[in-house]
Amino acid sequence: MPNHVAVNPRDHKDLRILEERSEGMGDATMCCITFPEEFRNLQNHYTILFQLDQEREAFNCLAMFGLENGENLFLDNGRWDASYVPLAMDIQPFMIGRPSDHDADRKVVIDSDSPRIGKGEGRRIFDDNGIPTAYLESISNKLSHLDGGYRASSEYIDCLKKYDLLEPLSIDVTMKDGAKNRLVGFHVIHEERLNKLSAEGLAELQSKGYLMPSYMALASLSNLSKLIARKEAAAINV
Structure with a gap:
């Protein structure tokens, strides 16, 4: 069970974070939140x-x-095989601590039982004087961006739902060795409805900055075939 504590120089002056990417570090997950x-x-x-x-x-x-x-x-052997790591993964094992008082400042929180906490190895989060390092400052900025983006994403989803732009996705994948995988329980943007959106709808999405990410989400569907190819390659290398 995670043991979440607020980061502070008194308790965490010598704490270090391992940046290896592996199942043992908690990276074995099928997906992560984005915005x-x-x-x-x-x-x-x-x-x-x-x-x-x-x-x-x-x-x-x-x-x-x-x-x-x-x-x-x-x-891939202790590293992340892509030039961009999604923020929700990149900030591990840190998170935003939300105090009960909504007007209070959010704090950087860490899972003190995380396997990413190094024993004398890894990136320091405070220097010898207890000052946050550039690494911790970067994590704090990423957490703020992630938290703000996640909270704002509900308005984006509401806009997609308003124009009925989400449709269920169901994909059956048969591997070369005959193994079957089924991707269900997800939705995608309905391309035809987006392309036929009224001038009013297009204007709303454009004015709110939602049109570009919608087309980015559509473009990303081409990566499904790449994901399947990765799975095929992983099966060969087992």
């Missing part, structure tokens, strides 16, 4: 899908790394 402002960076490498969160009755934007739970096909 519209990140779509441009993602679409070169990852498939962007949408999934309904039953508890919140709201859609999440996701960057896909695999075709089944616990699978990350971008892990």
